[in-house]
Amino acid sequence: MADQSVAAPPFFADGGPALYTWMRNARDNTPVMFDEPSQSWKIYRYEDVHRVLSDWEVFSNDMCRVIPEHGFTRGNLSTMDPPEHKQLRGVVAQGFTPRTLAQLTPKIEELVKELLDAVEDRDEIDIARDLSYQLPLNVISTLIGVPREDRGVLQRTADAQLALTCENPTNGDFVVQVQKAMEELQAYIKELSAERRANPQDDVISKLATATVQDRSLDEEEVVNFTVLLLLAGHLTTMSLLGNMMLTLSEHPDQLAEVRANRDLVPDAIEEVLRYRTPVPEGGRVTNRDVELGGTVIPANKMVLCSLISANRDERKYPNPDKFDIRRDPNPQLAFTTGIHYCLGAHLARLEAGIALNTILDRYAEFTLTGLEWYPTYALCNLKRLTFDVRRT
Structure with missing residues (x-):
């Protein structure tokens, strides 16, 4: 097998243009290639990425075969295939129903207002620190059932995850770093799940702790791993979306003005942000x-890494893909796979x-970008700092 590896792609230091140029070249010349540093096959075109993500019988989600054992596999929905995947997903999906989310909406509105009220006396605000980081942390914690006074443990784990810079998921040292970053949170969730098993409440961790899958209850390790996955994914990916949304709209003032004037465009703007600046690479x-x-x-039992960023910028799928267009239709973006x-x-x-954007537009007549900094992690496209000068309505 010929070595098809090429130089590693650039990072987001320039806001993305160098990375997007590199990926266009990869789509044209090496759309399916073996990457030596990560010991994986990288996929760059939309149709190929869509096929990999859709065909679970050929492309398995069970990555335990190629990633060293790290104590985070059992009960982890992201490493499961059917039928176990369907059954466990069905249990936790009860916490994400339209009815549950409708009930959660006033709480999210209250949290956004509370977070912005806390910086009301400032003419410059840091959206990344003051809103994007805090809002999803508190929302997913509420849904899962983590009391507000205990959320510091999730924050410390999230900070450790954001500090991870290795791009090779099969590297043993990287696995050790991940495990160390999660140990405190796993220990906390272990105690909380035992408490909920004995005294269930109306939250996701109670549903998991008391669930029956394949005629058996989930054991402690499964409940802990699945809950940790939900907490981290629910926090860090939405954090990325919120920051990317505010950055991208500020870079396109004409389209921001359209959204401000017509709030029916908010959902379309969010979809285009997901395509244009995909949260999970x-x-x-x-x-x-x-x-x-x-x-x-591609041989059997090999890691395949689909570039969601590249697929969402594939000119074979999208006309003028490097243009941000809130009226893009259709927009079958793959940010959520x-x-x-x-x-x-x-x-x-x-x-x-949607709630965050509408509240910001209601509160601020103008906001002008003053600075930004990306987290140096390959796992998420996340802003560490995103400052704006603001003028209130």
Whole structure:
């Protein structure tokens, strides 16, 4: 097998243009390639990415075969295939129903107002620190059932995750870093799940702690791992969406003005942000057998990393893909992936983003970008700092 590896892609230091140029070249010349540093096959075109994410029988979600054991696999929905995946997803999906989200809406509105009230006396605000980080942390904690006074443990784990810079998920040292970052949160969730098993409440962790899957109860490790996954995914990915949304709209003042004048455009603007600045760079799978993709044969039992960023910028799928266009239609973006592993919290993320954007537009007549800084992590496209000068309505 020929070595098809090429130089690593640039990061977001320039806001993305160098990365997007690199990925256009990859789509044109090496759309399916073996990447030596990560020991994985990288996929860059929309149709190939869509196929990998859709075909779970060929492209498995069970990555335990290629990632060293790290104590975070059992009960982790992101490493499961059917039938276990469907059954466990069905249990937790009860916490993400339209009825549950409707009941959560006033709480989200209250949280956004509370967070912005806390910086009411400032002419410059940091959206990344003061809103994007805090809002989803508190929303997902409420949904899961983590009391407000205990949320510091999630914050410390999230900070440790955001500090991870290694881009090779099969690297043993990286796995150790991940495990160390999560140990405190796992220990806390272990205690909380035992409490909920004995005294269930109306929250997701209680549903997991008392659930029956395949005629058996979930054990402690499964409940802990699944809850940790939900907490981190529900916090960090939505954090990314919120920051990216405010940055992108500020860069396109004409379209921001359209959204301000017509709030019916808010959902379309959010969808275009998800395409234009995708929160999660890659989605991983493992081949169950040798498979041909894009004219290249990928052997069995190999990690496949689909570039969601590149797929969402593929000129074969989208006219003028590097243009931000809130009226883009259709917009079948893959930010939340697709198929049976479609992001469970996608509707919640959209809800939070919509409430946050509407509240900001109501409160501020103008906001002018003054500075930004990206987290140096390959796992998420997240802003560490995003400051604006603001003028109130």
